[in-house]
Amino acid sequence: MPVMLIVRPSARAGDDVRTCSQAGWRARVLSPVEIEPDEAALRGLKEQFSRADAVFWVSPTAVETAAPYVDFSDDLKVQVAVGQASGQALQRCGAKNVSVPQEGNDSEAVLRLPVWDTLPQGARVLIVRGRGGRDFLAESLKKKGFAVEIAEAYFRRPNGLNWQDFDAESIDAAFIASGELVRGLFSQVPPQFSRFFESLLYFTHHPRIADALREAGARHIRVVASLKAALSSFPKEQTDEPV
Numbered sequence: 001m002p003v004m005l006i007v008r009p010s011a012r013a014g015d016d017v018r019t020c021s022q023a024g025w026r027a028r029v030l031s032p033v034e035i036e037p038d039e040a041a042l043r044g045l046k047e048q049f050s051r052a053d054a055v056f057w058v059s060p061t062a063v064e065t066a067a068p069y070v071d072f073s074d075d076l077k078v079q080v081a082v083g084q085a086s087g088q089a090l091q092r093c094g095a096k097n098v099s100v101p102q103e104g105n106d107s108e109a110v111l112r113l114p115v116w117d118t119l120p121q122g123a124r125v126l127i128v129r130g131r132g133g134r135d136f137l138a139e140s141l142k143k144k145g146f147a148v149e150i151a152e153a154y155f156r157r158p159n160g161l162n163w164q165d166f167d168a169e170s171i172d173a174a175f176i177a178s179g180e181l182v183r184g185l186f187s188q189v190p191p192q193f194s195r196f197f198e199s200l201l202y203f204t205h206h207p208r209i210a211d212a213l214r215e216a217g218a219r220h221i222r223v224v225a226s227l228k229a230a231l232s233s234f235p236k237e238q239t240d241e242p243v
Helices: 014-022 039-043 045-050 060-069 084-092 107-111 114-118 136-143 179-186 191-199 207-216 227-233
Strands: 003-007 026-030 033-037 054-057 078-081 124-130 147-158 173-176 201-204 220-223
Touching (some): 003 227, 033 179, 039 060, 039 147, 045 060, 045 147, 054 060, 054 084, 060 084, 060 124, 107 136, 179 207, 201 207, 207 220
Parallel strands (some): 003 026, 003 173, 173 201
Antiparallel strands (some): 033 147
């Protein structure tokens, strides 16, 4: 059975492990970064949510961390998700009025959604994200005349990896979900595994993460729509030619 290395916070890896199993793969999880809720921010989230006309959720982690602290029952607010996984997480939490880009899964794609044209000038938009997230969407929405508020519901904590039982020979490819995870992983790779991680085939869902992989020294990278797409394309997509 082939093995996919899943580089994600452990709390976010469960769906990926199941996806691998359903496709006939075994998943091995490495978590160089972990997610911790910001309790102080979450205590103030209900009030922020109540005064917003629209809410943007930056990731499934944002939804899973913050959604239990708000009330979706009135269905009056516009809920905007960065991608399909975030949108599905919102729906599982009871949100119904959810807008999601059909193509793309980043702030640029979200900004192109027609939903922003349905909101009145000066509408209040709440962005739910982790501490230190990108400001592109917030600044762009301010330029459109919206009043933007940010709730940083969680933070990322570096997590030391245990390399004692790491079996590089068994791993066929890796799926990595953020540039921060790339940097957290490569900063911890011990010398005996450096060549392995440079030559491993990586799948990721966004060109910016692919750029981070190249900067870290990875030579074989494929940008795919999802982990499921990566699993179905292997080994057809495998190549010794750098991208």
